[in-house]
Amino acid sequence: xxxxxxxxxxxxxxxxAKKDFSARELTQAHIDAMEKARDLNAYVLETPDxxxxxxxxxxxxxxxxxxGPLEGLPIGVKDLFCTKGVRTTACSKILDGFVPAYESxxxxxxxxxxxxMLGKINCDEFAMGSSNETSAYGPVVSPWRxxxxxxxxxxxxxxxxxxxxxxxxxxxxxxxxxxxxxxxQPAAFTGTVGIKPTYGRCSRWGTVAFASSxxxxxxxxxxxxxxxxxxxxxAGPDAKDATCVDMPVPDYEAAVDRGVKGLRIGIxxxxxxxxxxxxxxxxxxxxxxxxxxxxxxxxxxxLPHTRYALPAYYIVAPAEASSxxxxxxxxxxxxRVPGRDIVDMYEKTRAExxxxxxxxxxxxxxxxxxAGYYDAxxxxxxxxxxxxxxxxxxxxxxxxxxILTPATPSSAFxxxxxxxxxPVEMYLNDVFTVTVNMAGLPGIAVPAGLDAxxxxxxxxxxxxxxDEETLFAAGRVIEEAAxxxxxxxxxxx
Numbered sequence: 179x180x181x182x183x184x185x186x187x188x189x190x191x192x193x194x195a196k197k198d199f200s201a202r203e204l205t206q207a208h209i210d211a212m213e214k215a216r217d218l219n220a221y222v223l224e225t226p227d228x229x230x231x232x233x234x235x236x237x238x239x240x241x242x243x244x245x246g247p248l249e250g251l252p253i254g255v256k257d258l259f260c261t262k263g264v265r266t267t268a269c270s271k272i273l274d275g276f277v278p279a280y281e282s283x284x285x286x287x288x289x290x291x292x293x294x295m296l297g298k299i300n301c302d303e304f305a306m307g308s309s310n311e312t313s314a315y316g317p318v319v320s321p322w323r324x325x326x327x328x329x330x331x332x333x334x335x336x337x338x339x340x341x342x343x344x345x346x347x348x349x350x351x352x353x354x355x356x357x358x359x360x361x362x363q364p365a366a367f368t369g370t371v372g373i374k375p376t377y378g379r380c381s382r383w384g385t386v387a388f389a390s391s392x393x394x395x396x397x398x399x400x401x402x403x404x405x406x407x408x409x410x411x412x413a414g415p416d417a418k419d420a421t422c423v424d425m426p427v428p429d430y431e432a433a434v435d436r437g438v439k440g441l442r443i444g445i446x447x448x449x450x451x452x453x454x455x456x457x458x459x460x461x462x463x464x465x466x467x468x469x470x471x472x473x474x475x476x477x478x479x480x481l482p483h484t485r486y487a488l489p490a491y492y493i494v495a496p497a498e499a500s501s502x503x504x505x506x507x508x509x510x511x512x513x514r515v516p517g518r519d520i521v522d523m524y525e526k527t528r529a530e531x532x533x534x535x536x537x538x539x540x541x542x543x544x545x546x547x548x549a550g551y552y553d554a555x556x557x558x559x560x561x562x563x564x565x566x567x568x569x570x571x572x573x574x575x576x577x578x579x580x581i582l583t584p585a586t587p588s589s590a591f592x593x594x595x596x597x598x599x600x601p602v603e604m605y606l607n608d609v610f611t612v613t614v615n616m617a618g619l620p621g622i623a624v625p626a627g628l629d630a631x632x633x634x635x636x637x638x639x640x641x642x643x644x645d646e647e648t649l650f651a652a653g654r655v656i657e658e659a660a661x662x663x664x665x666x667x668x669x670x671x
Contacts, residue, residue: 182207183347184665187251187404190350194240194250201240201250205233205294208252212296212348214671215321220343222257222315223265224297232294239292248411249292254299254349256340259285259395260384261298268386269313270303272531273512282384283416284353284395291411296349300339303533304503305355305388308363308607309596310338312535317593320368321346321666325632328669331590334364334607340398341368347665351399351408355385357392358491359611362623365398366585366636369625369663371405371653372398376644377618378423380409381416389498390421392491392615401662402624402653406430409646425644433647434654439473441648444578448484449610451587457629458584465582465626465637468659469652479578481569484613486562491612492605493546493559499536500543506531538601567617574642580652584610585623585636614640622649626660634663 182204185193193199209226229252236250260266260278267273281289289295302312309332310318320333320342333342337354341364344352354361356374365372373396380395387393397408410431415424445466450459466476508514508527515530517523532540546555573581587609597604614621619640626637637656641649 183211185350186400187350187407188401190251191248195245201233201236201294202230204250205229205252205296208296208348208350215346215348217670218319218321218342218346219316220300220318220339220346220348221254221297222267222269222300225264225295228264229294229296236292236294246290246292248288248407250294251292251350252294252296253288254296254340254343254352255285256301256337256353256355257298258301258305258355258386259353260386261285261295264298266298266386267314268304269301269315270531270533270536271314271513272506272527276512278384280384283381283418284385284412287414288353288411293411299343299352302336302338303536304386304499305336305357305360306499306535306539307335308359308604310335310364311593312533314533318342319593320590321670322368322590322633323666323669330593332367332593334367334590336360337372337398338364341365341370341372344368344370344398344400345665346668346670351397351404353395353412354398355393355395356615357388358495358615359608361396361398362611362621362636362638363586363607365623366625367590367634369634370398370400371402371622371624371657372396373405373409373622373646373649374614374620375409375413375646376620378421379413379620379644379646381414381419381422383416383418387502389495390502391498392495394615402650402657403431403434405622406434406650423644428647430646430650433650436647436651437472438469438652438655441474441579441652442477442577443469443474443652444477444479444573444581446479446481446484446581446583448481449583451609455588457635458587461626461635461637462582462584465656468656469582471659472655474652477578479573479581481573481613483562483565483569487566487613487616488605488609490559490562490566491608491616492542493555494563494616496539496543497547497556498543500540500547503536503540563616566613570617570619579642580648581640583638583640585638586610589629589631589633589635610638619643620646620649622653624653624656625663626656628663
């Protein structure tokens with residue numbers, strides 16, 4: 179029998195249906211693999227007893243012919259999603275010990291579909307980071323290594339734990355969130371598939387907020403088909419979230435094999451950044467050739483306001499974060515540091531509870547929202563955001579069906595290599611991804627090859643609003659042309 183942890187989500191579903199193995203056996207195999215992979219620090223809380231109980235319940239439903247679409251499939255949950263009765267901290271000291279009395283809509287949908295929870299997955303604190311180094315539980319270590327080196331690499335962020343868990347075969351798939359690239363960048367760094375759906379496609383209820391107008395939940399999985407299966411279960415209307423659209427969820431898995439014949443794929447000239455590595459440019463060219471060979475028409479387009487996206491994003495996102503994180507004051511839940519009065523208690527709690535990057539973003543956000551600076555920064559950034567959105571609308575109005583870009587400006591870098599002296603160096607990792615969040619559009623990152631160091635590189639496809647189906651179809655073409663990237667050797671086991 180194939181090692182159960184090597185299966186894709188779709189293969190595991192089919193194996194359970196054929197009774198090749200049980201949900202309990204599948205789950206136990208992942209629990210065993212998790213125990214051997216603790217050096218990666220991908221999980222901040224393992225829930226083996228709960229996982230096995232859920233698996234046994236799945237086996238009973240499968241036996242009765244009542245299997246859900248994800249029945250018995252073990253997945254990891256990013257520690258940003260509230261899970262009833264299971265500690266949820268957003269990987270921040272300020273939420274230490276917080277156990278929600280409610281379930282996020284995303285996880286409730288997954289449990290309704292029959293999925294099994296292996297545990298809570300590490301992430302950047304409050305999802306603020308591009309490398310998974312800001313977590314209060316310490317950095318996640320990528321399962322990938324450069325050829326001939328044992329230096330520890332980042333898995334990307336903020337959903338680095340989700341990407342590392344899937345790449346290391348200690349979860350069949352995982353939930354993730356994307357505010358400025360936090361699904362697509364770690365997916366590209368780890369040879370996995372990650373999709374950030376259209377803003378409003380998935381409910382945000384019960385998900386710890388970073389920047390409310392940008393945050394969107396999505397999956398990280400081993401293949402395009404697996405990502406389609408996950409998103410189909412996660413998405414859907416929710417009366418508890420006013421920003422969640424009341425639209426039926428398409429059959430995403432059916433769209434995977436649709437192909438791209440007759441589609442017009444845009445190549446934005448503004449994404450050719452000065453100093454872009456030749457490997458990234460070469461990979462982008464390959465992607466164009468693969469899509470053209472599959473029957474798509476390749477068209478050069480212009481998205482003229484792209485160059486303003488990163489600075490505008492790093493005004494809008496911290497501004498919303500400073501507002502959202504005001505609720506963490508030590509009064510109702512989480513960390514409380516005693517003080518001589520309530521103001522002193524607030525100050526001491528927030529000073530001790532928040533990490534350095536979170537404090538930095540709160541300070542930036544408070545500054546740009548303050549009297550005298552609101553018009554100069556926040557209001558101007560929102561106007562730029564409107565122009566970025568208009569660029570995409572005009573491209574799609576001209577007949578473009580999807581847009582192909584690089585996913586990241588480089589492959590994964592080493593832990594501690596970037597951002598310690600200059601935070602902006604780290605922020606530049608989001609240069610290809612933030613436009614998608616600013617415009618509220620769907621974007622998918624698909625593995626497309628390895629660089630000279632043997633590390634994964636990914637390509638990004640950006641779609642029309644609520645047209646994730648085209649992204650799955652085009653992503654599958656790239657996946658087939660590039661060939662599945664073999665998983666990294668398990669040096670940690």
